[in-house]
Amino acid sequence: MSEVPVRCRFAPAPSGSLHVGNVRSALFSWLFARHQGGTFVLRVEDTDASRVTEEAVAGVLEDLRWLGLDHDEGPDVGGPHEPYRQSQRLEIYREHADRLLAQGDAYHCYCTGEELEQRRKAAMAAGQAPGYDGHCRALTPEQVAAFDAERRASVVRFRMPDREWVVDDIVKGEVRFAPGQLRDFVLVRSDGSPVFLLAVAVDDLLMGITHVVRGDDLLASAPRNAAVIEALGGTPPRYAHVPQVLGPDRQPLSKRHGSTSVESFREQGFLPEALVNYLALLGWSPGDDREVLSRDDLIEAFDLERVSSNPAAFDTEKLTWLNNRYIRSLDDDELGARCLHFLTEEGLMPDPPTLRAAMPIVKERMKTLTEAPALLRFLFTDDLELNEKAAGLIAKAPDGYLGRVADALEAVEPWTAETITAELDALAGRESLSRTKAFQPVRAAVTGSNVSPPLPESLDLLGRDRTTERLRDAG
Ligand code: GLU
Ligand code: ZN
Numbered sequence: 304m305s306e307v308p309v310r311c312r313f314a315p316a317p318s319g320s321l322h323v324g325n326v327r328s329a330l331f332s333w334l335f336a337r338h339q340g341g342t343f344v345l346r347v348e349d350t351d352a353s354r355v356t357e358e359a360v361a362g363v364l365e366d367l368r369w370l371g372l373d374h375d376e377g378p379d380v381g382g383p384h385e386p387y388r389q390s391q392r393l394e395i396y397r398e399h400a401d402r403l404l405a406q407g408d409a410y411h412c413y414c415t416g417e418e419l420e421q422r423r424k425a426a427m428a429a430g431q432a433p434g435y436d437g438h439c440r441a442l443t444p445e446q447v448a449a450f451d452a453e454r455r456a457s458v459v460r461f462r463m464p465d466r467e468w469v470v471d472d473i474v475k476g477e478v479r480f481a482p483g484q485l486r487d488f489v490l491v492r493s494d495g496s497p498v499f500l501l502a503v504a505v506d507d508l509l510m511g512i513t514h515v516v517r518g519d520d521l522l523a524s525a526p527r528n529a530a531v532i533e534a535l536g537g538t539p540p541r542y543a544h545v546p547q548v549l550g551p552d553r554q555p556l557s558k559r560h561g562s563t564s565v566e567s568f569r570e571q572g573f574l575p576e577a578l579v580n581y582l583a584l585l586g587w588s589p590g591d592d593r594e595v596l597s598r599d600d601l602i603e604a605f606d607l608e609r610v611s612s613n614p615a616a617f618d619t620e621k622l623t624w625l626n627n628r629y630i631r632s633l634d635d636d637e638l639g640a641r642c643l644h645f646l647t648e649e650g651l652m653p654d655p656p657t658l659r660a661a662m663p664i665v666k667e668r669m670k671t672l673t674e675a676p677a678l679l680r681f682l683f684t685d686d687l688e689l690n691e692k693a694a695g696l697i698a699k700a701p702d703g704y705l706g707r708v709a710d711a712l713e714a715v716e717p718w719t720a721e722t723i724t725a726e727l728d729a730l731a732g733r734e735s736l737s738r739t740k741a742f743q744p745v746r747a748a749v750t751g752s753n754v755s756p757p758l759p760e761s762l763d764l765l766g767r768d769r770t771t772e773r774l775r776d777a778g
Contacts, residue, residue, distance in 0.1 A: 309341025310513045313367075313374070314503065316348040317359035320566035321366045323617070324518065324548040324556055327582045331545055332516035333372045334583065334605035344510060345377030347388045350502060355390075366565040370575045371598060376510075384510045389502050396497035399505045399535060400459050400490050408534040409490055411457040412439040413450045434486040435460070459491035461500075461531060468526035473543035473607045475519065480526050488527060500524060504531035512540045516607065519544035543607045546586060546614040556617050572645060572671030574633075577626040586615040595628055627670045635662035642675040649676035651683040661764055664756040678756055682764055687751035687773075696753060697777050700744035701734060705778030708745055709771040718767050720759040727759065748777035 313329040315321065321329070336343040347363070349355040364379055376382025386392060403409035412435075414422075423433045440462065442450075450457070468480040490501040507515060507528065515525075522544045529539035550560035562568055568578055580596055589596060589604040596604065630638065639658040646653050653661075665678045681687060689697070697705070711730045715722045731741035742758050749770055755761055762770045 307513055309336055309339035310344060310511050311336040311341060311516060312344040312346050312507070312510065312512050313372075314346040314348050314506075314517075315363050316351065316499075317355050317363045319359050320362050320564035322556075322563050323565065323568070323578075323582065324563075326366070326370065326372075326565055327548055327585055328516060328518050328545050329367070329372060330370075330579060330582050331543070331587070331605075331607065331610060332514075334601055335514060335516060335543075335607055337602045338605045341513070342375045343373070344382070344384075344512070345374040345387060346506060346510070347378055348499060348502065350389045350393070350497060350499070352390065360388075362566070369569060370565065370579055372579075389497075389506070392502070392506070393497065395509070396491070396502055396505055397495070400497070400501060403461065403490065403531070403534055404459060406534065407462070409459050409461050410439060410442070411447065412460040412487075412489075413442075413455045413457045414438055415455075432483075435488070437487060440487065456493035458489045458493050460487045461490050461527070461534075463487050463527070463530055468530070470522070470525045470529070470542055472522070472525070473514075473541055474546075474610045474612050475522065475544050476612070478522060478525075480523075485523075485526055485530075490531075500527050501531065504528045505535070507540055508532045508535055508537040514543060514607075515540045516543045516545060519546050543610065545610060546612060548585060549614050549616040551616055551618070553614075553616055560617070561619075570673075572673035572675075573622065573626050574629045574641065574672070577622065577629045580629070581622040581625050585617065586611045586613075595625065623670050630669050630672070631666050633666075635659045635666075638662045638666060642672055642679075645672050645675050646679065646683065649680070651676060651680060653679070653683045657682060657764065661756075664760040664764070668756070677752070677754075681750035681752070681755065681761065685769065689747065689751050689777075690753065692753035693747035693751055696743045696747040701736075703778065704734065705744060705748055705774045707734075709774035709778065712762075712767065712771055712774070715767070718763065720757075720763045723759040723762050744777075745774065749773045 311332040313332050315325060315329070333343050335341075345367070347360055349360065360378070367374070374380065376384065376387065378387040400409065404411070419435070422436055422438070426433050426436065439460070463485050465482055467482050468485060470478045470480075472478050488500055489498050491497055503524070504527075525542045525544070532539045548556045550556045556563055562571060565578075569575075576598070579598065580601070583596065583601050583605070584594065587605070587610045589600075590609060593600070633641065636659055639655065639662050643653065643658065661679055661682055665675065669675060669678065708727070708730060711726050712723065715726045727741060727745065728738065731738055734741065743753070746755050746758050747753060749765065750761060
């Protein structure tokens with residue numbers, strides 16, 4: 304354990320359900336904090352009021368709750384560094400911007416958008432790198448007075464110390480920024496609103512964040528964040544920039560590739576345990592060949608050093624495989640409870656004992672919870688529609704066969720999967736049918752489908768009366 308207690312944060316700018324790439328960064332931050340026995344802070348970066356809705360904020364909280372990534376401090380649970388929503392910290396950013404101005408670490412820049420654009424073009428034409436040229440760094444008091452008299456709008460710019468910056472990143476290693484590469488950047492817009500480079504630095508400083516784990520799209524922000532923190536007399540946190548998650552075509556994972564939000568995975572019947580396990584292995588490994596790791600296993604094994612600096616591609620097949628593993632590992636009560644939502648969504652109203660009793664016959668084959676309604680419909684409604692293949696199977700059955708099955712099953716005592724199997728096999732023998740040929744029309748008549756959980760177990764659950772009634776109706 305490190306000497307200073309570890310404090311990590313997740314700082315989403317909510318815009319709907321979280322993107323899995325973003326969640327993966329949050330997960331690594333959370334795992335690191337938990338492994339170190341540290342603190343995990345949720346900070347909501349909602350200064351862009353035009354984009355952030357209350358629903359989006361609630362969505363973030365719900366996604367994290369569902370995934371089990373709990374936070375020790377945050378807008379909903381409070382903590383010693385309240386408030387945890389940036390929109391409620393504007394006064395704090397203003398004070399710090401004023402301090403940087405007073406110290407000379409920031410200055411007012413009066414350049415208009417047009418002026419900046421003209422000079423940018425000129426720089427490009429002259430073969431120089433674009434970027435702010437320091438025009439207002441050394442305005443005289445007279446020039447400032449003249450602009451103010453004109454009521455010219457100004458932004459507050461940070462005076463970026465012109466030297467080499469080195470970020471000693473835990474994942475990326477030493478990342479160097481040459482002198483002149485990082486230009487003076489805007490801290491406060493002309494309308495007085497803070498830019499996230501200011502807000503993130505001030506918050507990481509005031510909230511005592513020791514490790515920033517985030518996506519590597521923010522790598523170039525790190526020296527800027529660090530410079531602001533240093534100018535405010537603080538020590539920058541350690542940074543760990545995690546590579547992006549890619550799609551199978553190795554382009555950044557986006558809607559084009561299908562689901563990307565936590566909500567969409569939830570709706571597709573993935574378990575949070577499986578998604579967390581899968582995302583943890585996306586760019587990290589425990590250093591041995593384990594692939595199924597519980598939350599506690601992950602916390603125990605996690606370290607940032609073994610996070611790969613190369614991007615990893617999302618593999619839905621592997622996630623699906625893991626999902627089935629987790630489905631099989633749940634006990635019947637728990638699995639039933641998880642299936643319930645998907646069944647009721649399809650208009651099925653299962654009674655809890657039957658639902659629990661049905662779990663053993665579906666859990667092996669169910670890859671996602673969304674498969675539950677199709678597998679179990681026959682049990683929770685008598686209003687079955689035969690699918691086309693089922694109708695074909697019934698049509699191909701020998702004349703009067705389903706009626707004879709019903710007769711045979713009337714006599715089975717006791718009504719169990721074993722006795723049902725024995726009876727169906729005996730009848731198949733008398734009819735000179737293979738087991739497949741004998742079972743298929745029965746399955747079709749009783750479940751309405753050509754695919755179902757194992758037949759005798761299905762009939763056992765359905766009960767004798769409903770079984771024979773369906774056979775006679777179809778026969
Ligand atoms: N709010 C930023 C985002 O959602 C993250 C800032 C940070 O982690 O430093 O991309
Ligand atoms: Zn300027």
